[in-house]
Amino acid sequence: MVNKPSPKERSPEKKKEIFVKLGNKIGLENVSDKELDKMAYSKDYWPITVRWVLEGKTPIFPDFIVWPQNTKEISDVIKIANSNKIPIVPFGEGSGVVGGAIPVNGGIVVDMKRMTNIAINDENLTVTAQTGINLTDLERELNRKGYTMGHHPQSMYCSALGGNLSTRAAGHFSTKYGKMDDMVISLEAVLPTGEIIRSKNVPKSSTGPSIERLLLGAEGILGIITEATLKIWPYPEERALSSYAFENLKDGLESIRKILRRGVYPAVVRLYDKEETSRHFYQTPDAKKKCMLILAMEGDKDLVALEKKVSDSVCKDKGMDCGEGPVNHWFETRFNVKEASDYAPRDIVFDTIEVSVTWDKSLNLYNSMIAAMKKVNGVLLSTGHASHFYPQGVCFYFTFGGAPVKGATPEEFHKEVWGAAMRACIDSGGSISHHHGIGLMRADWLKEELGGGFEALKKIKKSLDPENIMNPGKMGL
Ligand SMILES: Cc1cc2nc3c(=O)[nH]c(=O)nc-3n(C[C@H](O)[C@H](O)[C@H](O)COP(=O)(O)OP(=O)(O)OC[C@H]3O[C@@H](n4cnc5c(N)ncnc54)[C@H](O)[C@@H]3O)c2cc1C
Structure with missing residues (x-):
């Protein structure tokens, strides 16, 4: 838990003082302590808090919300939080499903939505983006210029780059393009005491541990990621679709394992158990009481043809070919939640x-x-x-x-x-x-999951964040 503030530290007078300090650094119009804003930033998409709201229960309010515009402003906000021992909670778009962005100890919610600049480097095939950018806005801008990042989580309409980096998110096309953390070339971040760090934009280095990578998946407990340089790809020339129905999950899994062993990585690979197949693919008679596998291969035309040929030949051994229909159906319904x-x-x-x-x-x-x-x-x-x-x-x-x-x-x-x-x-x-990620929902199990690594995480947290102001109360720390 956060070092408990004394009543004086969080008294109305103290809060007013902090409000003014924040306003002096980032503009009073970019700071709020209005009840409506506090309510809006009191929850994320964790089903437990969604239910609290439906039941009319009072959520946990932050003290302030700030909307900084650049890394320096974030550093200033964090320094104010440090000297006043008040928590900081980074906020992307609040689509996290484990309670990571809930301000359980009050404090300052840092909403990143004003930080949306991006710059594409064609020769290096990279994009450098501020982390407040919405993922769909980022992908659309890349598409307009002839690229893709290949990161399409189901929440891409309602989540920001920073939230995805901080949870090590995975998109629908991950088997080819990798997960969010695989896409990172370099990062800029503000540490819990306000220092700014930025790693070099190089494809690989051997210069000791990658300090900035500690921030990936840290869910805001070790600082705020402010900018990232990420891998991009030329927009795919071709997409090919296949689907197969298997008697059981084992045969489907085995087919996928064999495809990957041959060095073929379809972008979309999804295998449903019998219950989910009957729920999602009831319009495909051949899939009745079976397990549906859908595949989408994309990229260079010649390579895609080869990937489809290899995938089909493996799947035909035990699966029944159901054609493109089920994959098209999935593309049409994939954002329905x-x-x-x-x-x-x-x-x-x-x-x-x-x-x-x-x-x-x-x-x-x-x-x-x-x-x-x-x-x-x-x-x-x-x-x-x-x-x-x-x-x-x-x-x-x-x-x-x-x-x-x-x-x-x-x-x-x-x-x-x-x-x-x-x-x-x-x-x-x-x-x-x-x-x-972990957030509040999985906090009780992280210690068992990490073993000795959990104590190491605690030590890293303590040394980087001596006042324990960064997203306190999360990840079971
Ligand atoms: C309908 C739906 C579908 C989803 N589908 C997927 C999916 O396909 N794949 C997937 O991986 N997840 C999915 N999710 C979960 C969620 O969208 C992801 O966890 C996403 O990465 C959260 O992004 P966000 O911007 O909304 O982050 P938030 O919820 O705002 O924050 C998540 C965590 O990151 C921290 N954080 C946010 N920004 C920063 C920053 N700049 N620096 C440091 N810490 C930060 C927050 O404090 C919090 O701990 C889905 C959620 C929903 C509601």
């Missing part, structure tokens, strides 16, 4: 959990996690798909839904299902998060 908001007001608890595991443990982990969630009283739905792949393993993405029984609250029920899933994941040799 209304299920969760439809069910929440009816007291149905609905959430997703993503984990990663090596191939040799993959099927066992899938079966264990599905069974563990199903076992919880009140669970009506426990399904999964695999959506990000490596030659070494896979990311499973589970969905559960249900209603609390025996007087349990929706929040207690939600935590119980998560507890069962996390236990099964750890016991099956998986990692508790592939791309959503």
